[in-house]
Amino acid sequence: MGHVRFAQYRTGEPYIVMDDVSYRYPGAKCYALEGLNLTISKGEFVAILGEHGTGKSTFCQLLNGVIPNFQGGQMEGSVIVAGLNTQEVSVAELAQKVGIVLQDPEAQLFTTKVISEVAFGPENLCIEADEILERVRWALQVVRLTGFEERSPTSLSGGQKQRLAIAAALAMRPEVLVLDEATSQLDPVGTSEVLSVVRKLNQEYDVTIFMATHKSEEVAQFADRVLILHQGRLIAQGTPQEVFEREGLLRRAGIRPPQVSQLAIYLKERSLHLSEFPITTEQARRGIEQLLNSLPDMWRETRFFCRPNQASDCSLDVLECQTTLYQAKNLVSDIKVENLTYIYQPYGVVALEDVSFEVGKGEFVAIIGQNGAGKTTLLKNIVGLLKPTRGRMLVEGFDTRQTTVAELSRRVGLILQNPDQQLFSQTVEEEIAFGPRNLNLPDPEVVRRVEEAIAMLGLERFRQEFPLALAIGDRVRVVIASVLAMEPHIILLDEPTMGQDYRGHHQIMGIAKRLHQEGHTIVIATHHVDLVAEYAQRVIVLRKGKILLDDTPAAVFSQPEVLLRTHVAPPQITQLAQALPAYLGLPRNVLTVVELGEAVIGKLVNSVHHN
Amino acid sequence: MDSPVEYYPGRSLFHRLDPRAKIIFLLLFTIVIFVTQHIHVAVAVLLTVIALWCIARLPLRTMGSHLKMWGGLIAFLFVVQVVLRPGEVILINPLIPPSVPLIGGKGNITGEGVLFAFLIVARLLAIIPILPLVSMTTPIHLLTLGFVRLGLPYQLAYTITTALNLIPTLQAEARLITDAQKLRAFRTFEKGGPIAKLKAYPLLVTPLVIGAMRRGQLTAVAMESRGFGAKGKRTYIEDIAMKPRDWAFIALVALYCLAALLMNFLS
Numbered sequence: 001m002g003h004v005r006f007a008q009y010r011t012g013e014p015y016i017v018m019d020d021v022s023y024r025y026p027g028a029k030c031y032a033l034e035g036l037n038l039t040i041s042k043g044e045f046v047a048i049l050g051e052h053g054t055g056k057s058t059f060c061q062l063l064n065g066v067i068p069n070f071q072g073g074q075m076e077g078s079v080i081v082a083g084l085n086t087q088e089v090s091v092a093e094l095a096q097k098v099g100i101v102l103q104d105p106e107a108q109l110f111t112t113k114v115i116s117e118v119a120f121g122p123e124n125l126c127i128e129a130d131e132i133l134e135r136v137r138w139a140l141q142v143v144r145l146t147g148f149e150e151r152s153p154t155s156l157s158g159g160q161k162q163r164l165a166i167a168a169a170l171a172m173r174p175e176v177l178v179l180d181e182a183t184s185q186l187d188p189v190g191t192s193e194v195l196s197v198v199r200k201l202n203q204e205y206d207v208t209i210f211m212a213t214h215k216s217e218e219v220a221q222f223a224d225r226v227l228i229l230h231q232g233r234l235i236a237q238g239t240p241q242e243v244f245e246r247e248g249l250l251r252r253a254g255i256r257p258p259q260v261s262q263l264a265i266y267l268k269e270r271s272l273h274l275s276e277f278p279i280t281t282e283q284a285r286r287g288i289e290q291l292l293n294s295l296p297d298m299w300r301e302t303r304f305f306c307r308p309n310q311a312s313d314c315s316l317d318v319l320e321c322q323t324t325l326y327q328a329k330n331l332v333s334d335i336k337v338e339n340l341t342y343i344y345q346p347y348g349v350v351a352l353e354d355v356s357f358e359v360g361k362g363e364f365v366a367i368i369g370q371n372g373a374g375k376t377t378l379l380k381n382i383v384g385l386l387k388p389t390r391g392r393m394l395v396e397g398f399d400t401r402q403t404t405v406a407e408l409s410r411r412v413g414l415i416l417q418n419p420d421q422q423l424f425s426q427t428v429e430e431e432i433a434f435g436p437r438n439l440n441l442p443d444p445e446v447v448r449r450v451e452e453a454i455a456m457l458g459l460e461r462f463r464q465e466f467p468l469a470l471a472i473g474d475r476v477r478v479v480i481a482s483v484l485a486m487e488p489h490i491i492l493l494d495e496p497t498m499g500q501d502y503r504g505h506h507q508i509m510g511i512a513k514r515l516h517q518e519g520h521t522i523v524i525a526t527h528h529v530d531l532v533a534e535y536a537q538r539v540i541v542l543r544k545g546k547i548l549l550d551d552t553p554a555a556v557f558s559q560p561e562v563l564l565r566t567h568v569a570p571p572q573i574t575q576l577a578q579a580l581p582a583y584l585g586l587p588r589n590v591l592t593v594v595e596l597g598e599a600v601i602g603k604l605v606n607s608v609h610h611n
Numbered sequence: 612m613d614s615p616v617e618y619y620p621g622r623s624l625f626h627r628l629d630p631r632a633k634i635i636f637l638l639l640f641t642i643v644i645f646v647t648q649h650i651h652v653a654v655a656v657l658l659t660v661i662a663l664w665c666i667a668r669l670p671l672r673t674m675g676s677h678l679k680m681w682g683g684l685i686a687f688l689f690v691v692q693v694v695l696r697p698g699e700v701i702l703i704n705p706l707i708p709p710s711v712p713l714i715g716g717k718g719n720i721t722g723e724g725v726l727f728a729f730l731i732v733a734r735l736l737a738i739i740p741i742l743p744l745v746s747m748t749t750p751i752h753l754l755t756l757g758f759v760r761l762g763l764p765y766q767l768a769y770t771i772t773t774a775l776n777l778i779p780t781l782q783a784e785a786r787l788i789t790d791a792q793k794l795r796a797f798r799t800f801e802k803g804g805p806i807a808k809l810k811a812y813p814l815l816v817t818p819l820v821i822g823a824m825r826r827g828q829l830t831a832v833a834m835e836s837r838g839f840g841a842k843g844k845r846t847y848i849e850d851i852a853m854k855p856r857d858w859a860f861i862a863l864v865a866l867y868c869l870a871a872l873l874m875n876f877l878s
Contacts, residue, residue: 061832070835092841100836106780107826108833110773112618116752119848124838129848136848152618168837385790406796414794420822421784422791424814435795468821486795 015042015208016063016176021077023058023067032058034232036077040225042175045202047219047240048212050229051254052472052501056212059229060180063210064098065091082175096125099169103181103499105161108168114140114156115149117164121172132171139167143197158371159190166197177201179211183218184499187370187527189567191215195222214501217258217572220244220279228253245277256502259530259573259593260284266597267291272604281572285579292584292603334490334521335359335382335412339391342377342545351377353545354391359490359523364516366532366553367525369542370567375525376417378542379492382523383414395490410439412490413483417498419475423467428459428478431467435486453481457511473504480511491515493524497531509535530571533557533591541566554589617779619747625667626748629857630757633745636860639868644738650726652871653733659867660740667748677739683805685735689728698723746775756847765845781819788818 021036033055040046048056061067065086068075079086082097102108111117118139122132140146143163148156153164162182169177179198183191195218201207202222213219219226219240226243228236230253236243244250244257247265257265260278264287267274274287335358342352352374359365367375380386381393384400393400396411416422425431432453436446454460457477462470467478476496483491493512497505509531516522526532532539532553539556541549543566549556556563557570560578569575577590586603590596620626625633640656647653664674678685698721746754751772758768789800792814799811 064836066832066835070832090841091835092838095836095838095841098836100833102829102833104826104829107829110776110830110834112751112776116750116848121837123846123848124841126841126843126846129846129850132846132848172837380790383794385793404798405793406798409794409796416787416791416794418787420825421787421818422794424788424792424818434797438796438798468818482795 013041014039015044015082016040017078017080018062019078019080021062021075021079023062023076024074025058026072026074028073031232033062033229036234038227038234038237040208042208043202043206045199045209045222045224046211047223047226048210048229049214049216049219049226049243049253049255050212051503052499054229054253055232056229057180058232059227060100060178060210060212062086063176063178064100065089065094066100092124095121095172095174097174098176098178099172099174100178100180101162101165101169101182103184105158105165105185108165109153109161112152113149114145114151114153114164117153118167118171121168125172135171135173136167139170142170142201143167144193157190159186159193162186162190162194163197166194170201174207176208176210179209179213181212181214181499183213183215185371187567188529188569189564190371191218198222214256216244216256216261220258220261228255230254240279241277244279254501254503259571260576262593263573263576263597266593267600270597270601272601281576281579284576288576288580288586288600289584292600292607333358334361334363334396335523336394337378337381337391338394340378340381340388340393341390342374342381342386343389344377351545352381355545355547356391357540357547357550359521361489362516362519362521364512364522364535364537365524365540366536366538367523367540367542368527368529368532368566368568369548372544373542373566374545375542376494377545379414379494379523379525382490382492383412384408385414406438409435409486409488411488412492413486413488414492415476415479415483415494415496417495419472419479420468422479422482423475426466427464428462428467428470428481429454429464431478432459432482432485435482439486449485449487453485456484456514457481473500473507476500476504476508477511480508484515489519490521490523493522493526495526496524497526497528505531527568529557529568530573533571533574541568553591557591558589616743616746616775618750619669619673621668621748623667623748624856625663625744628748628860629851629853630749630753631761631851631853632857632860632864633749634754634757634761636864637741637745639864640741641738643868643871644734644741646872647734647875648730649875650730650733652875653730653737656871657733657737660737660744664740664744667744669744669747673743673747674740677743678736681735681739685732688731688735692728692731693720693724696721696724696727701725742775751776753849753851756849756851759845760851766840769839777823781823784822785815785819788815 016039018036018038022031022034024031048059050056058067061071062079063081067073068087069091075087081094084094084097086094109117111120115136118136119132122135140149143166145160145163145167148160153161156164165182166177177198183194186194198209198211199222202209211219211223223240225237226240227234228243228249235253236246236249244261247257250257258279260281260283263284264274264278272291274284275290276283276287278284278287337355337357340352340355341350343350355378367378369375377386381388381400382395384403384405387401395408398408398411400408423431425434429450432450433446436449441449454463457480459474459477459481462474462478467475470478491512496508500508505528512522512524513535524536536553539549539551539553540547541556541563548566549559549562557574560570560575563569570578571591573593573596574590577586577588577596580586584603586596586599590599640660644653644656664671700719701722702720749757755768755772758771759765792800799807800815803811
């Protein structure tokens with residue numbers, strides 16, 4: 001594999017040029033971005049990766065002149081977009097060149113009709129009404145929302161809202177489209193829907209794309225060039241292949257490479273090299289097939305790569321774990337759902353329909369399914385915020401219809417999606433004490449619980465801080481601590497990883513795992529199938545308010561066709577295992593990178609023995 | 612969720628009126644209510660607004676929830692007026708004997724007080740549904756356009772209508788916050804006394820305001836990115852045109868208000 005730098009980019013005139021750009025937000029001491037030098041050609045598809053708070057959004061807003069023209073602050077250097085210096089023209093003028101789509105769909109849809117949403121931009125630009133209508137028609141067609149003209153944006157699904165936001169940007173006929181984590185709230189199918197639209201714009205209309213994201217699988221699939229930002233600096237750039245191979249760099253920047261790349265790195269660390277460094281499932285499939293087929297030669301060439309006994313032992317371990325996991329069902333049940341139907345009034349939307357299941361004490365259950373499948377409704381029914389329209393919900397034997405939310409909160413805690421709606425107090429200590437005080441516990445007991453929760457989540461530094469002013473990851477931890485201080489036995493988490501980066505994901509899942517090991521029952525709703533595969537013992541798959549599957553992760557992810565019906569795909573590593581030809585004899589229901597890596601090694605070891 | 616000000620789609624006559632006609636109706640009726648000292652006028656306006664509400668086929672439940680929301684304030688004002696208005700005493704305050712210093716002998720119920728209290732209540736009841744009557748029957752972008760065509764600058768018109776739009780957003784947000792509070796066994800907003808509730812409001816307002824500011828900043832960026840505030844004469848894909856029925860409606864409203872004011876000043 002070659003390391004020819006930048007040679008693969010599309011060639012052409014410099015189209016976007018950043019010359020030694022540094023920027024500070026008004027009142028900030030530190031630079032949000034520092035010393036940025038970059039040249040991009042027209043029609044490139046550029047992905048921007050980096051941790052939370054590392055300058056991705058700042059970068060995006062530099063491109064359309066919102067920084068510095070609207071945000072203020074102090075900017076050095078210059079940004080030239082399509083021949084225009086962003087500091088010399090107004091944001092409105094640049095808006096015709098650069099469209100931007102933000103993460104939060106609600107914040108960027110401000111009209112009451114789809115058609116007026118899309119027309120909003122061109123109307124501001126004083127374009128003739130006929131021309132606008134033509135553009136609206138085109139933009140809605142590109143994002144496949146034709147026929148939705150008269151609908152209210154609030155009535156659309158998450159994926160549709162994001163596509164509408166893209167259409168609204170497209171109607172300005174931009175030459176550059178900037179997506180600032182525009183797919184982060186979408187289910188996998190919603191994400192690929194949006195990205196296929198973006199790719200079409202890129203290929204058919206030569207629109208230059210900038211995409212800030214955490215989804216490296218998609219980056220690998222679509223991007224020409226990847227920029228890696230770390231602490232306000234551009235620390236690396238290259239093709240996805242070049243970047244995802246640089247494991248040390250990625251670790252420093254807090255970026256997770258695609259699972260198939262992780263596999264290649266795992267094997268490389270054990271001196272097993274794939275002929276081509278894979279970033280897509282297809283490349284990995286080819287590479288592994290080749291590796292296993294070329295086995296005898298390779299064995300002669302390379303040195304001893306793994307102690308055979310140990311290797312087969314660990315792969316055995318993994319298998320054993322998988323078979324013993326799903327047994328909790330026959331224990332005492334913590335949550336018992338009986339023919340639960342929930343209907344939202346006044347429009348009569350059926351969110352859950354005749355759902356029945358039980359969760360045993362000490363289980364770790366994940367709930368997955370498309371946007372709007374009923375995950376949040378289910379969790380809110382468990383804690384009693386919503387009461388069943390029909391059927392029954394029993395929590396530790398208590399019927400939620402006859403028990404108050406406050407009473408249930410001693411037994412079951414729910415961490416909701418958005419931390420900002422769950423923090424009300426002036427200091428972190430007060431925040432955590434809020435629940436126990438409401439339970440009228442004696443002071444020493446309140447103090448004990450606060451101290452325990454602070455210690456458990458490592459919040460010692462923040463005791464006296466204002467919770468809402470903390471960084472997103474810390475805010476989520478304060479919310480979790482506040483719920484833990486209620487000392488509920490059952491803990492529910494609703495998309496707790498939303499809006500967070502790779503490190504944030506694992507931090508939260510690590511906490512969930514620890515709580516589980518301490519005996520808590522955990523139920524978590526999420527779109528992150530890789531986390532589900534790694535942490536959960538049982539997966540409940542919802543589709544349009546009904547249970548589609550309810551089984552172990554291995555069993556659930558072995559049915560990709562069924563999952564697709566609710567817009568979910570198995571983790572990439574599982575997809576790879578399923579794509580590998582059967583004659584190789586590798587397990588198909590693999591859940592983690594390590595599992596497949598060990599299986600491959602085990603295979604090699606075995607055949608070495610036989611030879 | 613049913614929001615008390617958000618657009619409620621419909622094809623009623625009132626829905627189809629030109630936004631300008633409805634804005635003029637809103638202004639004139641509001642003026643009448645503010646000016647009138649006459650209980651008959653206030654009651655007549657109240658009945659007219661209710662009639663229009665029915666003509667527009669808006670859900671009565673929404674009107675009910677409005678009144679419920681303001682019910683506490685209305686009751687409070689009623690009591691204050693009844694006991695504080697000087698005049699001919701019709702009922703001596705039975706709670707405080709006259710011998711008590713300072714407040715003794717105060718708080719007697721007067722005939723004027725009762726009448727005036729009813730007037731206040733009728734005025735409040737009439738004024739509360741006027742704004743929702745207009746905002747629920749007019750899509751927000753047309754309402755903006757109505758203000759623009761009446762001569763307001765676009766930015767100002769947009770700000771007014773967006774403020775209206777903010778109410779349902781904040782309501783939804785407030786609901787999520789109180790849900791999170793219930794999950795931590797907080798029950799004051801459900802069953803606490805009025806003073807406890809008042810004390811608890813910072814717990815709701817803090818996250819609400821900070822959340823609104825965070826989202827507002829994003830919205831501002833999104834709007835700016837879509838050319839909001841660009842120079843030149845803004846275009847509109849949907850135009851509005853005054854029809855004879857709109858002129859007739861305005862004439863009717865104007866006559867009605869004139870009559871109401873005359874009655875007020877003459878009597």
